[in-house]
Amino acid sequence: MKPGKYNRRKFLGSISAGSAGGLLINTIAPFSSVNAQTKSLPFDQESNSDYFFAPGLTYLNTGTLGPCRRETIQESKNAWEELESLPVKFYGKWGAESLAERTRTIAARFLGCNMDEILITTSTTNGMNAIAQGLRLKAGDRILTTDQEHGGGLLCWEYFARYYGVTIDTISIPPGENNAASILNRINEGIRNGTRLISISHIFSSTGLRMPIAEISSLARSKGILCIVDGAQAVGAVKVNLKESGCHAYATSGHKWLMGPKGTGLLYLSKDVQDIIRPMQFEESYNTYNNSNGVVNLACILGLGKAIEYIESIGIARIEEHNLSLRNRLYERLTHMTNLTIMSPASGPLASPMLACRIPETIDRTLFVRMLLDKYKISIRPTHKQWFNGIRFSMHIFNTEKEVDFAADILHKELGK
Numbered sequence: 001m002k003p004g005k006y007n008r009r010k011f012l013g014s015i016s017a018g019s020a021g022g023l024l025i026n027t028i029a030p031f032s033s034v035n036a037q038t039k040s041l042p043f044d045q046e047s048n049s050d051y052f053f054a055p056g057l058t059y060l061n062t063g064t065l066g067p068c069r070r071e072t073i074q075e076s077k078n079a080w081e082e083l084e085s086l087p088v089k090f091y092g093k094w095g096a097e098s099l100a101e102r103t104r105t106i107a108a109r110f111l112g113c114n115m116d117e118i119l120i121t122t123s124t125t126n127g128m129n130a131i132a133q134g135l136r137l138k139a140g141d142r143i144l145t146t147d148q149e150h151g152g153g154l155l156c157w158e159y160f161a162r163y164y165g166v167t168i169d170t171i172s173i174p175p176g177e178n179n180a181a182s183i184l185n186r187i188n189e190g191i192r193n194g195t196r197l198i199s200i201s202h203i204f205s206s207t208g209l210r211m212p213i214a215e216i217s218s219l220a221r222s223k224g225i226l227c228i229v230d231g232a233q234a235v236g237a238v239k240v241n242l243k244e245s246g247c248h249a250y251a252t253s254g255h256k257w258l259m260g261p262k263g264t265g266l267l268y269l270s271k272d273v274q275d276i277i278r279p280m281q282f283e284e285s286y287n288t289y290n291n292s293n294g295v296v297n298l299a300c301i302l303g304l305g306k307a308i309e310y311i312e313s314i315g316i317a318r319i320e321e322h323n324l325s326l327r328n329r330l331y332e333r334l335t336h337m338t339n340l341t342i343m344s345p346a347s348g349p350l351a352s353p354m355l356a357c358r359i360p361e362t363i364d365r366t367l368f369v370r371m372l373l374d375k376y377k378i379s380i381r382p383t384h385k386q387w388f389n390g391i392r393f394s395m396h397i398f399n400t401e402k403e404v405d406f407a408a409d410i411l412h413k414e415l416g417k
């Protein structure tokens with residue numbers, strides 16, 4: 001079949017025929033055994049019944065939002081019910097204070113830092129905003145970042161550029177880049193008088209490129225500036241050790257690769273910057289419940305702790321290996337296609353468990369992705385238009401070789417060899 005068949009007009013017809021009231025998820029019906037879940041190595045104990053996936057769904061979209069396991073939700077539900085037995089238990093001294101700190105302890109252990117360097121947030125964006133606001137930037141300060149940042153890690157700086165006269169300097173890391181030394185050189189050249197910090201993603205949302213954050217942090221430290229990392233796409237997907245990375249601050253989400261409840265996140269502030277970065281909501285203390293932060297969603301925060309413990313029980317090194325092997329398999333299957341160009345690095349140190357591909361301009365990427373869900377029950381992500389007209393696959397612990405092959409077969413079928 002030819003590309004172009006998903007042009008907007010033709011495709012809208014097929015969507016309205018297939019979707020109930022625009023609620024795409026309603027169209028997921030029990031599906032054939034074509035992608036039946038036989039779990040390939042190494043997670044024999046993993047089973048689709050551990051999740052709430054709709055029958056037959058092939059979920060290759062953790063980079064957008066990860067699934068919660070049943071036991072994670074159960075943990076949150078139990079906690080929520082218990083807390084509601086005396087609603088004031090959500091409130092500081094009645095219990096909230098100490099309960100939420102359990103999740104901080106687990107997160108610190110998992111991320112290789114101290115508990116008093118970890119804060120609970122609601123998302124990566126929330127953590128990045130806290131960092132930016134806590135820095136008290138002023139006119140003349142400069143921020144160095146890249147042209148591949150997600151809005152969740154960029155808008156906080158743009159806010160200070162718009163209202164406080166801060167300048168943003170942007171280096172380009174075009175799709176196809178696969179050279180860490182060259183990236184480092186460009187960052188080095190981008191540092192100017194007045195640069196206060198480098199703000200970068202650990203793994204780009206756009207291309208899945210994994211940035212050499214240890215080297216960038218070390219460069220930043222050698223110049224006396226801060227290294228701030230947006231780790232939305234890294235924690236739970238690949239091994240992250242915050243102390244080893246050397247960065248000053250790191251924000252991540254609970255609801256992506258950690259498979260925690262939606263609306264949870266983690267923020268790391270290294271000891272040596274805690275006087276420099278002072279987020280308003282943690283001014284009173286770093287406790288999750290404190291008078292400058294207010295009441296939090298304790299049930300979900302406890303679920304996040306449970307989700308991290310699950311990742312720990314499997315081992316993040318094994319998870320990373322599994323995720324990368326699926327990603328590399330997909331890379332191999334798609335690499336020779338004429339109507340699709342892989343925009344992610346080849347396998348190697350800059351690769352991550354996400355694979356992004358450009359598709360022809362004649363195809364509306366959003367409609368194409370909806371078609372894949374409607375017709376084949378495959379969930380993937382259309383890339384943001386400002387980067388390229390493309391699609392992105394995320395491979396995580398619950399995915400199998402069979403699912404990756406299924407996705408590759410479908411792309412061959414829909415886009416042509």
Ligand SMILES: Cc1ncc(COP(=O)(O)O)c(C=O)c1O
Nearest residue numbers: 123124125150152201205232253
């Ligand atoms: C690199 C990056 N940063 C930030 C975000 C925003 O994450 P959250 O919704 O948890 O704030 C995303 C989401 O996809 C992302 O990919």
